[in-house]
Amino acid sequence: MNFEAVIFDMDGVLIDSEPFWRKAEIEVFKTVGLNLTEADCMKTTGYRFDEVVEYWFHQSPWHGKTTAQIAEEVISKMEHYMLHEAPLMQGVEETVKHAQALGYKTAVASSSAIKLIRAMAQRLGGQHLFQALVSAEFEAHGKPHPAVFLTAAKQLGVKPERCLVIEDSVAGVIAAKAAKMTCAAIPYSFDFENPKFAIADFKFHNMLELKSWLQ
Incomplete structure (x- = not known):
């Protein structure tokens, strides 16, 4: 294969955190009178969280808490979930180590805050599995x-x-293709047949299927 590096998204790829994001968002946004559903939360999957908060504030402005406070409350909940509750995706450690054994450089590039990326790396046994941990929180755009x-x-x-x-999200696949990179999508099962994933170069059902393909 004509690659030198494998760059992993985090949420929904390395750790099954997407359901916990929805749980945290529903709980925290409710404190300012915004009653989101899981379907509402799925609309912003893959986006940087400050942009998620701004999206909902634009849709339904609230009072009492700033957008920054809302973001911090959700991220604080997510740090706990990352460290203690959200399960790693099946085959993650084996796949990352397999990529390294094949000589690929490895990185995480996520819309999540850097402290959440580090929490996930801790769950995987440390940052040594990746040569770079990169968060979109330090970019002008997610x-x-x-x-x-x-x-x-x-x-x-x-x-x-x-x-x-x-990647597991359409937003992430679009970002990868815009970067002129090859993209393999591993969508959640409920989203697997989404026609928007047609822009991905490859599509797999799970991480172990990707591992078998990666040479």
Whole structure:
């Protein structure tokens, strides 16, 4: 394969955190009178969380808490979930180690806050599995903008066109393709037949299927 690096999204790819994001969002937004459903939360899957908060504030402005306070409350809940409750996706450790054994550089490039990425890495046994941990919180724009993937490639010292991105969201796939990277999608089962994933170069049902394909 014509790759030098594998860049993993985090939420929904390395750790099954998406249901916990929805839980945290529903709980925290309710404190300002915004009653979100799980379907509402799915509309912003893959987006940087400050942009999620701004999206909902624009839809239904509230009083009593700033958007920054809402974001911090959700992220605080998510840090607990990442460390103690959200399960790692099946086959994650084996797949990352397999990629390294094949000589690929590895990185995480996520819309989530850097402290959540580090919490996930801790769950996996430490940051040594990845040469770079990159958060879109330090970029001018989150996904579907390609900035976080381009930063990851730069930190790895690999040209974008030599990177393989692993994503679970349409926004992430768009970002990877905008970065001129090859993208393999691993959508959740309920979203697997979503026609929007047609822009991905490859699509797999799970991480172990990806591992078998990766050479």
